Amino acid sequence: MNEHSLADWRAQFPILSRQVHGKPLVYLDNAATTQKPQAVLQAERYYYEQLNANIHRGVHALSQEATDAFELARDKIQHFLHAAHREEIIFTRGATESINLVAHSWGRSHLQPGDEILLTEMEHHANIVPWQILCEATGAQLKVVPIDARGGLVAGALQSLLTHKTKLVGVTHVSNALGTINPVAEIIRQAHAVGALVLVDGAQAVAHLAVDVQALDCDFYVFSSHKLYGPTGIGALYGKRSLLQDMPPYQGGGDMISQVTFAKTTYNQLPYKFEAGTPHIAGAVGLGAAIDFVQAVGLERIAAHEEHLLSYATEQALQFDGLTLIGTMPEKAGILSFVLKGVHPHDIGTILDNEGVAIRTGHHCAMPVMDHYDLAATARASFALYNTPEEVDALFHGLRRVQKLFLG
Amino acid sequence: MSDLRDLYQEVIFDHNRHPHNFGPLPHANRHADGFNPLCGDRLTLRLLVENGVIQEARFEGAGCAISTASASLMTDALKGKTEAEAHQLFAGFHQMVMGEPPAIDLGKLAVLAGVQEFPARVKCATLAWHTLTAALKNETTAVSTE
Numbered sequence: 001m002n003e004h005s006l007a008d009w010r011a012q013f014p015i016l017s018r019q020v021h022g023k024p025l026v027y028l029d030n031a032a033t034t035q036k037p038q039a040v041l042q043a044e045r046y047y048y049e050q051l052n053a054n055i056h057r058g059v060h061a062l063s064q065e066a067t068d069a070f071e072l073a074r075d076k077i078q079h080f081l082h083a084a085h086r087e088e089i090i091f092t093r094g095a096t097e098s099i100n101l102v103a104h105s106w107g108r109s110h111l112q113p114g115d116e117i118l119l120t121e122m123e124h125h126a127n128i129v130p131w132q133i134l135c136e137a138t139g140a141q142l143k144v145v146p147i148d149a150r151g152g153l154v155a156g157a158l159q160s161l162l163t164h165k166t167k168l169v170g171v172t173h174v175s176n177a178l179g180t181i182n183p184v185a186e187i188i189r190q191a192h193a194v195g196a197l198v199l200v201d202g203a204q205a206v207a208h209l210a211v212d213v214q215a216l217d218c219d220f221y222v223f224s225s226h227k228l229y230g231p232t233g234i235g236a237l238y239g240k241r242s243l244l245q246d247m248p249p250y251q252g253g254g255d256m257i258s259q260v261t262f263a264k265t266t267y268n269q270l271p272y273k274f275e276a277g278t279p280h281i282a283g284a285v286g287l288g289a290a291i292d293f294v295q296a297v298g299l300e301r302i303a304a305h306e307e308h309l310l311s312y313a314t315e316q317a318l319q320f321d322g323l324t325l326i327g328t329m330p331e332k333a334g335i336l337s338f339v340l341k342g343v344h345p346h347d348i349g350t351i352l353d354n355e356g357v358a359i360r361t362g363h364h365c366a367m368p369v370m371d372h373y374d375l376a377a378t379a380r381a382s383f384a385l386y387n388t389p390e391e392v393d394a395l396f397h398g399l400r401r402v403q404k405l406f407l408g
Numbered sequence: 409m410s411d412l413r414d415l416y417q418e419v420i421f422d423h424n425r426h427p428h429n430f431g432p433l434p435h436a437n438r439h440a441d442g443f444n445p446l447c448g449d450r451l452t453l454r455l456l457v458e459n460g461v462i463q464e465a466r467f468e469g470a471g472c473a474i475s476t477a478s479a480s481l482m483t484d485a486l487k488g489k490t491e492a493e494a495h496q497l498f499a500g501f502h503q504m505v506m507g508e509p510p511a512i513d514l515g516k517l518a519v520l521a522g523v524q525e526f527p528a529r530v531k532c533a534t535l536a537w538h539t540l541t542a543a544l545k546n547e548t549t550a551v552s553t554e
Contacts, residue, residue: 344472346447347416350526354412363448376448376470405416406473 006305009297010386012037023356026391031176031204031335031382032360033226036290040230043289047282054278056255070281073288074271077236080291081221082212085241087270091279094235095203096126098222099170101237101274102199103130105247107168113139116165118196120145120153120182121372122175125365127201131170140167147372151178151327158190166196173205177366177378178327179310179335181209185216192217197243203227207384208306208333210299213238225283229384230290234283237274244270251276302385306334309383313392320399322407326378334383337364340399343406345379351405355398357391414522415529416473424473429483433466438546442469442539444531444553449475453539455486462486462494467536474520474529479536481517491544498537505533 010016013035018025027035047069053062055070071086078086092098111117117131121144135142143161146154162169169191174181188198199220202211206223213221220243224235239247249256249267253276259266267273294302313336317323322341340348349361360380363370370376381395436454443450451469455462465483482501486494500510501517507524523533531553542551 344447344449344470344476346449346472346529346532347474350415350529351412362446367448370448376450405412406421 006386006388010388012039012293013386014038014041016386020356020358021354026355026357026394028381028383028387028391028395029358029360030207030384030387031227031364031380033232034207034229034384035386036231036286037229037293039293040286040289044231044282044286047285051285052282055281056272066281069285069288070279073284076288076291077238080206080211080295081238082214083238084214088238088241088244090237090239090244090271090274091284092222092235092237093233093280094224094226095201095222096224098220098235098237099127099199099201100130101250102220102222102239103134105250105274106197106243107131107134107140108137109246109248111138111140111167114165115140115167116143116163117141118143118145118158118161118166118169118191120171121147121368122151122153122178122180122366123170123172123368124176124201124203125367126203127170127172127199128368141165144368145171147178147180147369150329151175151180151369152329152331153182158187162190162194162196164194166191166194168197168199170199170201172201172203173211174202174208174333174335175327175366175369176204176335177337177364177369177380178329179332179337179382180327180329181205181331181333183331184218188216188218204333204335207294208299208303219243225287225290228287228290229293230287231280231283234280234287236287241270244274247274249276250274253277297385305385306383306387309387309389309392310334310336312389313381313383313395316392316396320396322403323399326373326375335380336382337378337380339375339378340402343402345377347406348379348399348402351402352395352398355394355401357394357398359395411522411525415526417519417522419516419519420473420477423477423480427467427476427480429464429466429480431466431468433464436464436466438543440539440542440546440551442535442542442551442553444471444475444535446531446553447472449532449535451475451479451535451539453479453483453536453543455540455543457491457544460490460492462489462491467539471535472529472532474523474532475535478520478533481520482536482540485515485517486540494540494544498540501537502534505530 051066053066055067197219202223207228221238226232256276326337345361433454438455449471456464465486467479500512503510505523
């Protein structure tokens, strides 16, 4: 991305022009949530100003137009993920609900005592806890692929843990705490060889990497809109049609039925079988606009820009006295997780905030990763398409101030 | 800059670098574990209470400068206090970090008054005190700031 287009893309994000504590906002907490471009804000506003109605039922014009806008967003997600069929895209509240849907619906109807779910040590709590709840309910067992010192999966560990007992592998595409990009295509190939399904948590991936669920041959793929420059409270589950067809409903209610009597209810077809109740229609429309925005910028350009920022930041980090990077795999997305000798991450966060620099500090909802490194917390800077090398400089300027304050 | 200095006073850095009353207390008769799930900080507080008076207070754990300094200052302040006085001290400390005038004189604890300008850090400052409340009840499950 050249300087001219970077300034153009930045200008699309109104929040980036605000100040924090009298300093220009330097927003480096993109792995938590990204900021929203004008196009997304306008799409939501347009929906409420011009189209607002309930979907799939009304005969009036607004209902039809709202339905069209909602279903168009589904088509956009289908093409964005390169899914074969539009009914393979289920709207949810986000990646977390998508995983819970699979764990509840597929898991409870398919698992027996003695079956195994295989996760990795770098999973977000959202890809751990639903499986623990499922295991408690079904008598299945959780197994964990360990990570190594650099934050990659231990070589050969997956292969040795995969057995005929393994029914599903849950793996994050990109680690939110370490930045590691996992070799999901290879993981899927190995899992399928023993007959296990694979759910890929794409929450941290979709804004940074092009995803092709057919090329990956993954069984389930989940993501959240708000980490993809879209609204909060909406996201999607991709599932192979044959799997979704065999799964029982997740929640009951309106829209997911075809006929209801007190004697018996028949369920609607895909994808509506899994979409009970009035969904976040405006959010879906906003997500569609976010996908258009990302595709207009181009995921390849975004990835190249973020890689440039990450290597620039990594270079400075390696020369910074007392700084240790957590997560040093060669294959990384734009996440810089670190600790500073003698300073707790929470204190780093407060002092940087005072400089207008927003980073994340804590366990990043990945406590097992923290335990692996024997840490309570790390500081994490994460990049998006609108970040600049000057903002990386502001981060390190702030860190020097932290050291000066703390170490004298 | 000024408000950051209100939070991070030199006294707080001193207590962070060299916390008072840090380490085990083998003859303790009260103890509790505190946990701040937001940042993962953990703290174990041990007390020796005789005839309703806190004779000794020591802590262990890893936390940020604010929670470490707060635990250090708290354990200093507790020695010789009755359980009732300890509860009053927490009430006053809580008022101070929430930006209300404390009902009692807080002595050296007043160096943490700057926390009131940083709502995200109030839980760091109160972790040790919540743990104290649990220790006085001798609760064995970890107390959380959430």
